[in-house]
Amino acid sequence: MARRKLVYEGKAKILYEGPEPGTFVQYFKDDATAFNAEKKDVIEGKGVLNNRLCEFFMTGLNQIGVPTHFLKRINMREQLIRQVEIIPLEVIVRNYAAGTMAKRLGMEEGTQLPRPIVEFSYKDDSLGDPLVPEEYIIAFGWASQQDLDDMIALALRVNDYMSGVMYGVGIKLIDFKIEIGRVWENEFMRLIVADEISPDSCRLWDIETNQKLDKDVFRRDLGSLTDAYTEVARRLGVMPTNATPMTKPTLIN
Template sequence: MEKRGILYEGKAKQLFETTEPDVLWVTYKNQATAGNGAKKETIAGKGELNNQITSLIFEKLKEKGIPSHFIERLSDTDQAIEKVEMFPLEVVIRNVAAGSFSRRLDVEEGKDLPFPVLEFYLKEDALNDPLINDDHVLALELAAEEEVAELKKQARHINQALISLFKQAGIRLVDFKLEFGKTKEGTIILADEISPDTCRLWDLKTNDSLDKDVFRQDRGDIIPLYQEVLNRLNQL
């Protein structure tokens, strides 16, 4: 398989066509962003770590019977993935009150929620990825009713798998963002990435951040933290 022309470039990844029509080539970038791109910085080694962490997590989920678009890790910064039609949605699962949830609803950060709270966000940079509900998804024709139900079902199942995985690594899964796509056969599967860029991860004993919040809040270097997450997952 060979890499061809670029299809898309986002904040953290580049997407390329390949010589195989149903396979895409993803390159993870060293760019860190926050505030919908308002804060931006190149951080050496970040792309490599996110690629390795995401690849490892997708492999662990596959072992648990959870499919994704991930095919294989090609290099330190590159993956091969199945070509899917992406839903223009972010599905966020919150297990613990933190971040925008705490600010919006005046809930003490770090409080365990009585059940995992699921939220939809519209993927639209111009609108700053607004929070939307099921009716918005249906009214805007972003997904059909049965697809919304399937997205929720899969997200909650993935949450339970990830809680268990991270707990084994001594990590508390506070909240995280998922994206999904449809295969050419119409099957909905997990896509995009799962990394400290897309998850809020706290050390199980100290509650110290092991994720991009450290960059968002100017609290230090994220590379040792991302490396710590990878090291712990590799030991499982």
């Protein structure tokens, strides 16, 4: 049986042709990158954890009526997703000042913001994914004003869901980024959450200690990234308390 056709390989995931038209198989790699891939490593088990956590979050969003590209998990590293036309923007929602926002504004990390703030960055690693105002987005045709309104509404709904889920297990959702794609159903176009939601794309701090449980552990050399992600999965009940993530399973044709 022929191996799947590779469609796209990114820093943390690979897309293969799916079993049916309009679907992809999304494979989660163990690669970890930071600072637009200036820092790289391979961390065994990371892809397994991100696949399971992404399944958990996407399934939860689908259940509350927030549309996503997620269809089902296939195995420990792969999931079946809908094919979408990705809008070339990262949608960032911030609940607390951290990372680049804290640096830009000279704010102390962890400062709670008066309300969730939604930002957009243009997806281009060579440019450092620069922040862009809504005026640019509309002028360059990346999205319409209606698209932007819908994207903000989607992002805030994701934030409400994620914040509540995380608070329930003693974790603060500091910020996160998502990607949004277009799908067509007959002549009707709608926007859905795509890519992934995992500790790779969120900042997660323990409520009591402010211990970081996200990719900042790798960015700032704060310890074991696998241990941090496993702790998030353990609290959410995604993996058994005594589970050891599988590493490097064989791709299924």
